[in-house]
Amino acid sequence: MVEVLEDKRTATTLRVLVEIAERQPAVSQSEIADAVGVTNQAISEYIQDLIEDGYVTSEARSRYRITNEGVDWLYRTVREMQVFSEHVTDDLLGGPPEDAAIAAADLAAGETVTLRMVDGLPYADPDAEGAATGETTRAAAAGEAVGVTGFEGVIELDPGHVTVRQVPPVRVDESVDTDALATAATDADLVVAAGVEAVVALRSAEIEPAVYVAGGAVAAAAAERGLDVLVVATRDAVGRVTDPLRDRAVSYDVA
Structure with missing residues (x-):
């Protein structure tokens, strides 16, 4: 379960941090108290805790700003809520009754399987253990696509990270560090190029990008x-x- 739904204090911390983000730097604690539905004293304590945790800085009385750590915490928490919401709306309420996965082994129709994500693709595995389970709609050999229905639970998944590495545009007379590109590529599951210069830079490092359109998406x-x-x-x-x-609240850094 999402932490913010299990712990009332975490949920209130989220709301307080959002209110600070909307009002910074001039922050009225009484306005936040009215918006969140707690006392001024409680808001003061929450803000003090956020400062001690490194999520908020105090510039002066009633002047606060969210730190990078606070922004990261917000992104992570909201992303967890988004994943849970998508599970409820898509899988439990209005989503398709059947979805496709790759058979991890030979499967019979009506077999209970665990759904797990491997290299960005869902696999239906009769032997694995996990939180997300379903039932096959037909028989399938290992490696084939198989329909799965009757979903329960959420697929266990650690979101990935995006590294954006800059290269000079064509108008700038500057060399590309191909060794650095090659090193960065070894740690990536997927290499994407955004622009002609990026494609050429990667190819000069003997790396063929998997995608060179709509890089961010x-x-x-x-x-x-x-x-x-x-x-x-x-x-x-x-x-x-x-x-x-x-x-989409994806974790990333720019180098």
């Missing part, structure tokens, strides 16, 4: 499926890559 979708992604982009294209990552 592709990286965000891959990270949500648990893949670590390297996106190579020119400096002036970095914003177009990071915007989708921020919109």
Whole structure:
């Protein structure tokens, strides 16, 4: 279960941090108290805890700002809520009654399987243990696509991380550190290029990008499926890559 739904204090901390983010730097504790539905004294204590945890800094009386650590905590928490919400809305309420997975072994129709994510793809495994289970709708040989229905639980998945590595645009006379690109690529499950210069830079490092269109959207979708992604982009294209990552609360860094 999502922590924010299990612990009332975590849920209130989330609301307080969101209110600070909306009002910073001039923050009225009484306004936050009214919005959250607790006393001014309680809000003061929550803010003090957030400062001690490193999520908020105090510039002066009634002037607060969220730190990078606070932003990261918000992203992680909201992402957990998003995944849970998608499970409820898609899998339990209005989603398709049958979904596809790759058979991890020979399967019979009506067999109970555990759903797990491998390299960004769902596998139906009759022998594995996990929180997400379902029932096959037909027989399938190992490696074939199989329909799964009657879902229970949530697939155990650690979201991936996106590294955005910058290369110079064509108008700049600057060499590319191909060794650094090669090293970064070894740690990635997926390599994406954003722009012609990025494709050429990767190929000069003897790396063929898997994708060279819609880099930010592709990286965000891959990270949500648990893949670590390297996106190579020119400096002036970095914003177009990071915007989708921020919109979908994907963990990333820019090098």
